Amino acid sequence: MAKNLIVYYSRKGENYFGGSIRSVPKGNTEYVAEYIAEAVGGELFEIETVEEYPKDYMACTDVAKTELREKARPELRRYMDSLEGYDNIFFCGPCWWGTYPMAIFSFIDRLDWSGKRIFAVMTHEGSGMGSSERDLEKACKGAKLVDSLAISGSQAQSSKKRVSDWALKCTE
Numbered sequence: 001m002a003k004n005l006i007v008y009y010s011r012k013g014e015n016y017f018g019g020s021i022r023s024v025p026k027g028n029t030e031y032v033a034e035y036i037a038e039a040v041g042g043e044l045f046e047i048e049t050v051e052e053y054p055k056d057y058m059a060c061t062d063v064a065k066t067e068l069r070e071k072a073r074p075e076l077r078r079y080m081d082s083l084e085g086y087d088n089i090f091f092c093g094p095c096w097w098g099t100y101p102m103a104i105f106s107f108i109d110r111l112d113w114s115g116k117r118i119f120a121v122m123t124h125e126g127s128g129m130g131s132s133e134r135d136l137e138k139a140c141k142g143a144k145l146v147d148s149l150a151i152s153g154s155q156a157q158s159s160k161k162r163v164s165d166w167a168l169k170c171t172e
């Protein structure tokens with residue numbers, strides 16, 4: 001049976017929900033990552049940066065914009081040494097300025113992706129997948145992007161069935 005790894009980044013704190021700012025103890029993408037793990041089994045790996053992003057929404061968008069422009073690779077609290085034993089890797093992340101947060105690429109850059117099947121999952125407030133699929137394919141050299149799923153961030157928590165059905169189908 002194929003072995004799954006579900007890698008996610010998700011930010012707690014202030015975020016936009018349908019036009020207004022609210023502070024949340026758990027990020028949108030974290031729900032989606034957990035639904036995938038529950039549906040298909042496998043291990044969850046949370047990407048956490050050494051330096052936390054501002055809880056304030058606007059301040060965070062500024063930091064994220066600079067990181068994207070500079071193609072930054074923020075330092076992570078922990079990395080994986082190898083992907084040995086894993087067949088399917090799901091990347092779950094929020095859309096930040098049209099792609100994944102740079103921290104996801106800090107994780108990717110250290111690993112050998114040849115022969116892996118990868119899946120792109122993005123929560124967003126209107127941009128859908130943005131350029132995340134292209135960016136992922138470029139970064140994960142030798143991997144095959146099998147499928148992707150865009151979920152509206154404000155509906156992430158209530159999207160368990162949609163996410164589970166998708167994850168089960170694309171790993172059949």
Ligand SMILES: Cc1cc2nc3c(=O)[nH]c(=O)nc-3n(C[C@H](O)[C@H](O)[C@H](O)COP(=O)(O)O)c2cc1C
Nearest residue numbers: 010011027028029094095097098123125126127153
């Ligand atoms: C720094 C930052 C940049 C964002 N940029 C975009 C964007 O370009 N397009 C979009 O649709 N949503 C954007 N959003 C909204 C998030 O993608 C959305 O709220 C997501 O569900 C947050 O996931 P999280 O709670 O797991 O971090 C941005 C949010 C932040 C904090």
